[in-house]
Amino acid sequence: MPKISSDTLWDVAAAEVRKRENRADAEEDCEEHGHLLTDRTVFFMGSKAGGKTTILLRFLDRDEAPKPTLALEYTFGRRARGHNTPKDVAHLWELGGGISLSDLVQIPITADNLSTLSVVLVLDLSKPNAMWETMERLLGSARNHVDKVCSLPQKTGESISSKQQRQNRVPRVLHKDYPDRELISPFPVPLLIIGSKFDIFQELESEKRKVICKTLRFVAHFYGASLIFTNSKSEGTMSKARSFINQLAFGTEKPKSISTDPSKPLIIPAGLDSLSQIGPPVTSDIDIGALHAKNPFDLWKKVFERVFPPKNVEEYTELKDPVKDPQYSEPLIDSMRAQKDQELEQYKRQQAKSWKSLELDP
Template sequence: MPKLSTDTLWELAAAEVHTRENGTREEDGGEPFSERTVFLMGSKAGGKTSILLRCLERTLSVILILDLSKPNALWATAERLLLEAQTQVQKAFSQVQRVRKVQGGGKQQASVQPAARVLPKDYPDRELINPFPIPLLIIGSKYDLFQESDSEKRKVVSKTLRFLAHYYAASLIFTSIKSETLMSKTKTFFSHLAFGQERGKVVSCDTSKPLIIPAGSDSLSQIGSPPSSDVDITSLHARNPLDLWKKVYEHVFPPESTSARLELKDPAKDSQYIEPQIDAMRAQKDQELEQYKRDAAKSWKGLELES
């Protein structure tokens, strides 16, 4: 394989800068790119990866984009991608740990703590939710198409995504590339995740408008019960609040593929994973779930009587 000349990288970088300055690369209606590229180079085994990991380990975050115009595929898409993202996050944490161990000469190093470990003690419903390991932003895209759908179905999607975002301690925003206002607000959330900039104080929970809900601004009491008037919530066999909302949502929007209906075996009920202390905590969570289901059912019935 021929060796690249030492000028090649610089030529590529110069050409990229020249292209961007002239605004010749355009997309989505002619708007020039505003992205930035950083070249990391140096001596072989000179510590490039270690420095990069050290710089990025505290700013690692995930952005999940869900197509609001395809509600039947929405839950399965979110579930699959979040599971994969969690797997990759754990791999990233493990890699950082290995680097630290090598740098420490094999000495025990402090573990890398996921973002969920440092949620404020007064975070809404802290004991009932399952925070994502690192900061998470959920974006509902194609709002321009979504707002043309049936109003009742929009409420189901909006309310469910509010719950999903709150359950994972994530921020939620609906957007459309056809709206400069919404894209501006979306960029604010991006900047907050990437650079720690102020994310703004705007909060919108009105289902007739684009949702804008920063993490920690919502609660289960504000979200209410799962939005389905023809399902007896107490009769559903759910492992946790997330599973309960999934079953109700898929009752309204059946998955496009039957494979999406397959459920993973609950390891908590597998005899080979018996752990007394953990099982006791699980039993307590199960009791909390049953109470949540009863409260949700009462709330739903109350709303039904008022209508």
């Protein structure tokens, strides 16, 4: 497998400037030799502490311990297809905080990258009670912003290439032979759903594992997405996940292996599943008629939440103050900040005394 380099941000910025200055010549040369430059964006989001950073580091082949993601972080990967050919660039964004920072989806999703954007949703299989809300909130926010970007009016004074990019920002359309094409609602950009922590998931009861597997198969098929389960301790599952991400980031060949056995990690590329193969929801102890579902998607949601009631725990209060995070320590800046904090507290005390001693006329 071609190795992905990990140059500094300044290196990739300089390369991007050079590429834009010589875009016409570079593209002409690539076409003559059968190569096309690619510049794609992959947006990672999902469960809080669900393993997104671990998956991303393994994809980049970086041997380092994962750190908690603060809000929204950016990195990139580069891949050479051969000798003396331009390197493909993948812009990689990771959203931290679970659903608490879903508003930040507007940063990595733009009119300029929409035609080459894909989304990776990581769901923590060890916390099924939070799974549906995480999936629904994050994908809902992303879809809404994609729709908003698609509806933006074209700017005046744009270059021809920019106009072409904006004209191409249409929602994703599945091919006519896609299974159940008329019964599903494909996500507007390519989507990969990763179920993480499969090793912990295996400790659940057999019936609960079956509910989770069938539900995620339905959700993935409904959105026209690929689905794979991973275990960070298993090189096999991580390698397969890397293949799926490679396809999104660099346009490599789409993985074709498939596994639907709920006792093993699921591997289902988009388009290789169907509603008939998935079957109906697992409803052994549930009266479907009493659920009052509006549509099939709502039915699967209600059945899933009967088995795994959502937890009413807000994640907003759990956000960590980045100023106090040791991984972002800057001694000179921190000492100045501490001094300013002391001056602010002193000013507050002085003002409080002033107000207390102030005599107002009746």
